[in-house]
Amino acid sequence: MGDVTFVHGSGEALPFADASFDLAISEYGVCLWCDPYRWVPEAARVLRPGGELIFLTNGLLSVLCMDEAGTATTTTLHRPLFGLRAQEWPDDDGDDSVEFHLPHGEWIRLLHEHGLQVERLTELRAPEVRDHAIRLRERQLGAQLAQRGNLGGAQGRWRLIAVR
Ligand SMILES: C[S@@+](CC[C@H](N)C(=O)[O-])C[C@H]1O[C@@H](n2cnc3c(N)ncnc32)[C@H](O)[C@@H]1O
16 A cells, blocks of 8 residues: 555554544544543544544443343343443453443543544444344354344444544
């Protein structure tokens, strides 16, 4: 690729000057794996006035209804909405992971605090992804479990666009 430069760094401490980008985008990356109270100020800092932040992450309801092992979305609430922030998922190999999620209202408050105005919040549900996830889950867990509401990766996502 011609004029593209790749820089290795953390979304919580971007190695870039203030107001140096027109667009910051995270598709299931920094917006999920970094602490929002660290990455949102950083994204706001590096955007120029009028610059756009776009990010896509897991559906909020799916996070609340994900079982304790983090393997299947259920039809039961497993954790409270309020106080949601760092969500730890255990891993059999000892390679535990931490994701970050906030209630939608808290995302909007945090973005505003850092000078970002929300233009659009879109809840997505792609049918082909959902059907594929159900088939995969049926193969992994058996049809009976899948029918009870364990739809695996079929939890949907949401995307937010904010402008500085
Ligand atoms: C599921 S992938 C998504 C990739 C993304 N769609 C993209 O285009 O780069 C998750 C990405 O988040 C990145 N990531 C995780 N923690 C990060 C951090 N603290 N700072 C920057 N990137 C991070 C990983 O390196 C990985 O590339």
